[in-house]
Amino acid sequence: xxxxxxxxxxxxxxxxxxxxxxxxxxxxxxxxxxxxxxxxxxxxxxxxxxxxxxxxxxxxxxxxxxxxxxxxxxxxxxxxxxxxxxxxxxxxxxxxxxxxxxxxxxxxxxxxxxxxxxxxxxxxxxxxxxxxxxxxxxxxxxxxxxxxxxxxxxxxxxxxxxxxxxxxxxxxxxxxxxxxxxxxxxxxxxxxxxxxxxxxxxxxxxxxxxxxxxxxxxxxxxxxxxxxxxxxxxxxxxxxxxxxxxxxxxxx
Numbered sequence: 001x002x003x004x005x006x007x008x009x010x011x012x013x014x015x016x017x018x019x020x021x022x023x024x025x026x027x028x029x030x031x032x033x034x035x036x037x038x039x040x041x042x043x044x045x046x047x048x049x050x051x052x053x054x055x056x057x058x059x060x061x062x063x064x065x066x067x068x069x070x071x072x073x074x075x076x077x078x079x080x081x082x083x084x085x086x087x088x089x090x091x092x093x094x095x096x097x098x099x100x101x102x103x104x105x106x107x108x109x110x111x112x113x114x115x116x117x118x119x120x121x122x123x124x125x126x127x128x129x130x131x132x133x134x135x136x137x138x139x140x141x142x143x144x145x146x147x148x149x150x151x152x153x154x155x156x157x158x159x160x161x162x163x164x165x166x167x168x169x170x171x172x173x174x175x176x177x178x179x180x181x182x183x184x185x186x187x188x189x190x191x192x193x194x195x196x197x198x199x200x201x202x203x204x205x206x207x208x209x210x211x212x213x214x215x216x217x218x219x220x221x222x223x224x225x226x227x228x229x230x231x232x233x234x235x236x237x238x239x240x241x242x243x244x245x246x247x248x249x250x251x252x
Contacts, residue, residue: 002028002232003231004030007082008030008084008231009086011089012036012089013034013036014037015036016191023052024225024228026054026056031056033056033079034046035063036061037061063120064112064116070124085138092114096199096207097200099153102153110155114159129176129178132177134178135178135179136178137181139165141242142184142185145158146244149207152207153203163182166242171239181240182243183245186250188222218247
């Protein structure tokens, strides 16, 4: 029970990596706030957790909206009295657009979900963590935040920004007992491709050589195991770091 009596918020937790993290955290003793834009699927995750004896609630949240993030964290604290762990997992893909083909609306849509939400939720939880001089933030980035040929320009830039934000936050609050780390997953079998609507042929073709190097697809549970390590005291000396989990994809 590595997370016994801890309270964790996990965004994008109705499916994929977020669901796997929420289920594993609950199994390890955490009270989990399952956040997602799809409330029905979030409730299904909660039902699965409770069926195994865990404790969880579902909160509807579109992380691109400041009001939803405020409500999410406030609900967690009002329900469980505090917050110990924040996992910023919610994310969307772009359509592989290179710079010349990006629209302002697409750029803003991707950054709102992938990057601005991470800043806002972090900003919201920091007063809680600072008051008790302890807290863990885990940001799900991507190997797209380490390389240039894994997605389009907007997604790539958004995940690079998450990694920079993670390092800065980890450093800034290291002396206040707060740790902030990122996970950079490789290809994982999730439904993130459903956020792709009109793939840019040129961008996808240019990215294909990098994509073709992927040794294998990962499972959401494999990323959840990394998130458990980063949330637990076993990683007490890990801060401002990016843990790559990609079966060696970026080792090429």
